[in-house]
Amino acid sequence: MTPAPKPWKSFEEQLALLMKRGLQVDDREAAMSYLERIGYYRLSGYWYSFRQLVLEQDDNGRVTHCRSNTFIEGSHFRDIVQLxxxxxxxxxxxxxxxxxxxxxxxxxxxxxxxxxxxxxxxxxxxxxxxxxxxxxxxxxxxxxxxxxxxxxxxxxxxxxxxxxxxxxxxxxxxxxxxxxxxxxxxxxxxxxxxxxxxxxxxxxxxxxxxxxxxxxxxxxxxxxxxxxxxxxxxxxxxxxxxxxxxxxxxxxxxxxxxxxxxxxxxxxxxxxxxxxxxxxxxxxxxxxxxxxxxxxxxxxxxxxxxxxxxxxxxxxxxxxxxx
Structure with a gap:
């Protein structure tokens, strides 16, 4: 069964979601500006490495590492922009x-x-x-x-x-x-x-x-x-x-x-x-x-x-x- 597509989110909602997942935002206005000029999806390629690694088991019992949506403790929005x-x-x-x-x-x-x-x-x-x-x-x-x-x-x-x-x-x-x-x-x-x-x-x-x-x-x-x-x-x-x-x-x-x-x-x-x-x-x-x-x-x-x-x-x- 095909999952439902992800819903559209405003820039404010995008930033709120990132903060909810543990990304620290030191300058909210600057973070909003980067989301508006660079885009959530492009930036996501740079914050991928900042997401926590977790173990996941598939239906066949195989265990693999994957990235969760939660950020590693101490991850800052500015680090992602600098990268x-x-x-x-x-x-x-x-x-x-x-x-x-x-x-x-x-x-x-x-x-x-x-x-x-x-x-x-x-x-x-x-x-x-x-x-x-x-x-x-x-x-x-x-x-x-x-x-x-x-x-x-x-x-x-x-x-x-x-x-x-x-x-x-x-x-x-x-x-x-x-x-x-x-x-x-x-x-x-x-x-x-x-x-x-x-x-x-x-x-x-x-x-x-x-x-x-x-x-x-x-x-x-x-x-x-x-x-x-x-x-x-x-x-x-x-x-x-x-x-x-x-x-x-x-x-x-x-x-x-x-x-x-x-x-x-x-x-x-x-x-x-x-x-x-x-x-x-x-x-x-x-x-x-x-x-x-x-x-x-x-x-x-x-x-x-x-x-x-x-x-x-x-x-x-x-x-x-x-x-």
Whole structure:
């Protein structure tokens, strides 16, 4: 039997419910303002860790931990807001690195493939046969190759950019965009998918530049980083998210081997690895370290940077050393 949907509640009722469940509100007016501007549901992702853990037994007698609606003693509304603000700054830091990584990889792909054919992104002969020739059975591919699916998305992006002066110029004068111009209408996902569809030798040539074992490894990194990019761009919770598009663990050194590839810190380490090649003089790594030092210290002790996969001695790792 489907349970009845939850009823609508006013902002005053939302705050009263939180207080009833044990959340301490030191500034009622400020708390109301955050509920009105950020929303109860979005904030609930940040107060989830502040809810008490209880044991629950199912019909088969299995006992599991679950979160009750009651808050851990000492939980404050301000702690939740501070965690939300920290997460916003973390997302902006991720987007800063990912923009530079995306731009650099776009140029690498366009430069390498453009030498083979100035319209290589449209030419199946320039790409791996599995990507450009094998018809897929999955319903969303609708009997097309992955390349044809990619081209359909490319046409959508091109249509959205149809009034951009550079698009108007190239389409009116030449009818098509060369790959080094076409990259300007791709997003991170399109870039990562085309890279994954390149011939192995071409992938490997680019992967070598970034310290990846081979092209397949770099393709994994890009797919994972696109997941992080989408989480960040859509303002979703990032700091302790369970990463769904995971890259294989690295074995370069003991630090890499100790990382959890299901947690966000692993992917910030990948960003730092790539940033040190793309922008060796960038202060991005320092800014990341500074932000970690500003992680909110909740009175209830409900949250910790360990939830993001951060290791206690990570700052002694050469990857994060300056100079």
């Amino acid at each position: 939300c603000v920290f997460d916003k700054r973390l997302r902006l830091l991720a987007l800063d690195a990912l923009e530079r990584i995306e731009m650099a990889l776009r140029v690498d792909i366009a430069h390498l493939l453009g030498e083979q054919d100035i319209h290589a992104h449209e030419n199946p002969q320039c790409l791996h046969g599995h990507f450009s020739k094998k018809v897929q059975k999955k319903s969303y591919a609708k009997g097309r190759t992955w390349h044809q699916v990619w081209l359909s998305k490319y046409e959508d992006h091109l249509h959205r950019a149809r009034r951009e002066p550079f698009v108007v110029h190239y389409l009116n004068k030449y009818g098509r965009l060369p790959i080094w111009v076409a990259i300007e209408v791709w997003d991170f996902g399109m870039m990562s998918k085309l890279y994954a569809g390149m011939k192995s030798a071409d992938q490997d040539q680019i992967a070598t530049k970034y310290g990846a074992q081979n092209g397949r490894t770099l393709a994994e990194w890009l797919r994972s980083l696109n997941f992080i990019r989408n989480v960040s761009a859509h303002h979703s919770r990032l700091w302790n998210i369970n990463v769904l598009e995971r890259s294989a663990p690295l074995t370069d050194d003991a630090f890499w081997q100790a990382l959890d590839n299901a947690r966000p810190f692993f992917y910030f380490c990948l960003m730092q690895k790539l940033m040190r090649i793309i922008c060796p003089n960038s202060t991005w790594g320092q800014r990341f370290q500074s932000l970690m030092e500003e992680f909110p210290q909740a009175q209830a002790g409900a949250v910790s940077l360990r939830d993001s996969g951060l290791m206690e001695d990570w700052q002694s790792w050469e990857l994060w050393q300056q100079g």
